Amino acid sequence: MAQSIIIIAEHFEGELRPVTYELVGFALELQKFCPAKIKMLILGDDVAGLAQDAATHTGLDVVAVIVPALTTYNLEVYKGILSERLPDLDPVYICMAHTTQGADLAPPLAVRIKAACITGVVQVSGEKDRVSFARDMYAGKVVATFESTSERRILTLQPGSLPSPVFDHPAPVAVETWTATYLAKQSMSRGIKPPKETNAALTEAEVVVSAGKGVGKKENLQIIDNLSRLWPGSAVGGSRPVCDSGWLEYRQQVGTTGATVAPKLYVACGISGASQHIAGMRGSGFIVAINRDSGAAIFNVADVCVVEDLITFIPCLIEEHRKQSI
Amino acid sequence: MASTNIKILVCVKEVPQPEAPIGIDPSAGWVQIERSTSYRINRFDGFAVEEALLIKEAFPDTTVDFITVGPDRSAMILKRALGMGGDQGIHIVTDGEGYLSPFVTAHWIALYARGKTYDLILTGVMSEDYMQGQVGPTIAEFLSLPCATATIFERLSPGEGEVYVAREIEGGFRDTLVLRLPVVLTVQSGINRPRYPSLSNMLRAKRQQMKTIAAKSLKQTDPRQGVIGIAYPSKLRSGQVLIGTQEEKARELLKILSEKSLVQ
Numbered sequence: 001m002a003q004s005i006i007i008i009a010e011h012f013e014g015e016l017r018p019v020t021y022e023l024v025g026f027a028l029e030l031q032k033f034c035p036a037k038i039k040m041l042i043l044g045d046d047v048a049g050l051a052q053d054a055a056t057h058t059g060l061d062v063v064a065v066i067v068p069a070l071t072t073y074n075l076e077v078y079k080g081i082l083s084e085r086l087p088d089l090d091p092v093y094i095c096m097a098h099t100t101q102g103a104d105l106a107p108p109l110a111v112r113i114k115a116a117c118i119t120g121v122v123q124v125s126g127e128k129d130r131v132s133f134a135r136d137m138y139a140g141k142v143v144a145t146f147e148s149t150s151e152r153r154i155l156t157l158q159p160g161s162l163p164s165p166v167f168d169h170p171a172p173v174a175v176e177t178w179t180a181t182y183l184a185k186q187s188m189s190r191g192i193k194p195p196k197e198t199n200a201a202l203t204e205a206e207v208v209v210s211a212g213k214g215v216g217k218k219e220n221l222q223i224i225d226n227l228s229r230l231w232p233g234s235a236v237g238g239s240r241p242v243c244d245s246g247w248l249e250y251r252q253q254v255g256t257t258g259a260t261v262a263p264k265l266y267v268a269c270g271i272s273g274a275s276q277h278i279a280g281m282r283g284s285g286f287i288v289a290i291n292r293d294s295g296a297a298i299f300n301v302a303d304v305c306v307v308e309d310l311i312t313f314i315p316c317l318i319e320e321h322r323k324q325s326i
Numbered sequence: 327m328a329s330t331n332i333k334i335l336v337c338v339k340e341v342p343q344p345e346a347p348i349g350i351d352p353s354a355g356w357v358q359i360e361r362s363t364s365y366r367i368n369r370f371d372g373f374a375v376e377e378a379l380l381i382k383e384a385f386p387d388t389t390v391d392f393i394t395v396g397p398d399r400s401a402m403i404l405k406r407a408l409g410m411g412g413d414q415g416i417h418i419v420t421d422g423e424g425y426l427s428p429f430v431t432a433h434w435i436a437l438y439a440r441g442k443t444y445d446l447i448l449t450g451v452m453s454e455d456y457m458q459g460q461v462g463p464t465i466a467e468f469l470s471l472p473c474a475t476a477t478i479f480e481r482l483s484p485g486e487g488e489v490y491v492a493r494e495i496e497g498g499f500r501d502t503l504v505l506r507l508p509v510v511l512t513v514q515s516g517i518n519r520p521r522y523p524s525l526s527n528m529l530r531a532k533r534q535q536m537k538t539i540a541a542k543s544l545k546q547t548d549p550r551q552g553v554i555g556i557a558y559p560s561k562l563r564s565g566q567v568l569i570g571t572q573e574e575k576a577r578e579l580l581k582i583l584s585e586k587s588l589v590q
């Protein structure tokens with residue numbers, strides 16, 4: 001049996017998540033170091049159409065793994081089926097997205113199939129037989145290069161790290177269909193609930209001024225509010241810890257588990273720049289970061305870096321603006 | 327589970343405080359952190375500790391143990407957790423400061439937990455330093471337990487032997503499930519508001535003996551992966567760094583923004 005590079009597709013509400021195509025790009029990168037065949041598996045109750053779409057779009061081997069009654073992701077079922085089926089495919093790499101699904105599935109599956117597990121990969125490099133994987137550490141302050149001597153590796157790809165490849169009218173391929181059943185005994189899915197609040201104010205604003213844990217305390221959000229007044233129609237956003245503390249509402253959270261924003265101007269105040277935050281704002285037109293730690297990762301995505309204490313700098317900025325306006 | 331005698335193990339980890347400079351030791355291919363750096367409990371683990379203590383308040387016969395894998399210094403965060411509440415601290419003491427694979431950490435914790443009939447093992451959703459998010463789910467698999475990651479809500483029904491869980495997934499959606507106990511849950515931030523340690527608990531923690539286990543006395547396992555180098559990330563944008571006094575930086579910033587018509 002020839003070796004393979006497996007992609008576990010991710011889909012939600014009847015559509016493939018865009019990161020699935022990024023995974024194809026990732027698998028193609030890996031294939032440069034390892035001449036194995038790429039195969040995409042899509043698991044679910046009703047995935048034949050998705051599989052056909054993915055195959056037509058990418059020209060890759062796609063398998064619709066039909067699992068009756070599996071309407072949403074369930075760890076026990078995915079792990080049960082994949083640990084049974086994967087060894088037959090002799091996978092060198094198993095690629096998943098570093099999402100709440102991939103992060104849930106990759107580590108236990110790795111234990112089951114005796115694979116290494118490297119999560120949140122942003123880049124692949126190396127040469128034949130010596131491939132390495134870069135991933136963020138310390139809130140993005142450094143990038144670590146990982147290697148594994150295991151014969152099998154499960155990798156989760158940080159969404160947004162690699163562009164989706166452009167597929168140029170690929171030759172038509174036939175979709176394979178497998179049927180698998182697995183009865184969850186320990187964990188029964190009870191459905192997916194939509195968010196209670198909408199974040200339209202944030203996603204539609206042309207300017208977003210965001211507060212991070214660096215604001216220090218709730219009272220200091222006044223400073224952020226004052227700054228946002230420089231731009232009529234701007235919105236105030238924040239990092240997850242600020243919303244966790246109740247300093248801002250959940251609908252103001254920017255990042256993977258909050259809103260994805262792409263305003264003309266994004267001002268990050270006291271935000272360290274962890275990948276989950278960056279993922280929600282990296283598409284902004286112009287990014288200004290204010291942070292007193294010159295090593296903060298937010299500066300790597302900023303157009304302008306202000307290394308200052310926001311508590312004193314922001315009032316000073318507002319004052320300078322006032323002076324110039326009169 | 328017949329009674330409401332619930333046993334909880336919470337895994338906690340120390341991390342350097344977020345503003346600590348992270349240096350690089352090229353010869354070791356690993357990070358170099360100044361000795362003077364202060365460490366604190368991983369923020370996500372703080373939520374796991376609080377969740378355990380909330381369960382203990384709801385079911386008074388609950389025992390809550392805290393476990394950490396780390397160098398001598400890590401004993402401090404066990405004391406901090408015990409300062410919030412709970413019963414016993416367990417410290418698996420490692421040598422040195424190098425990278426520890428999540429397989430190794432999870433293997434040691436699973437070795438400790440095996441046979442101790444914990445109903446619930448809690449961890450943070452990830453650590454702020456390594457950001458791998460693997461120790462919790464890996465422990466679960468070593469112990470053949472069901473697991474849910476990124477838990478943003480849990481309701482325990484010890485009588486039925488189950489727990490209802492909501493996992494926070496992308497875009498604020500919640501994936502809900504019912505798991506059979508015992509389980510491993512990794513806790514997402516925002517599930518609760520972690521309390522501050524109390525003075526009386528801190529004093530008690532100070533007197534209390536931690537259970538210490540030398541990592542080298544435990545069965546070793548294949549780490550499966552390792553770190554071969556560390557670098558600073560490359561800049562994705564121009565990243566112009568403003569210089570001068572605060573006033574000068576403020577004026578320069580306003581100038582740049584007005585040139586781009588981004589401020590009136």
Ligand SMILES: Cc1cc2nc3c(=O)[nH]c(=O)nc-3n(C[C@H](O)[C@H](O)[C@H](O)COP(=O)(O)OP(=O)(O)OC[C@H]3O[C@@H](n4cnc5c(N)ncnc54)[C@H](O)[C@@H]3O)c2cc1C
Nearest residue numbers: 212213214239240255256257258270271272277292293310
């Ligand atoms: C599954 C998952 C999903 C997540 N989703 C999100 C998400 O959607 N959005 C999100 O934001 N995070 C998310 N996170 C959390 C993320 O990993 C980080 O923990 C978080 O973004 C850190 O927030 P922060 O930068 O505000 O805080 P910290 O990392 O604590 O950083 C605070 C920063 O403020 C600076 N600072 C402190 N004081 C001052 C001062 N006086 N002046 C200037 N600067 C100062 C410090 O130098 C530091 O850089 C998620 C994590 C997980 C595991």
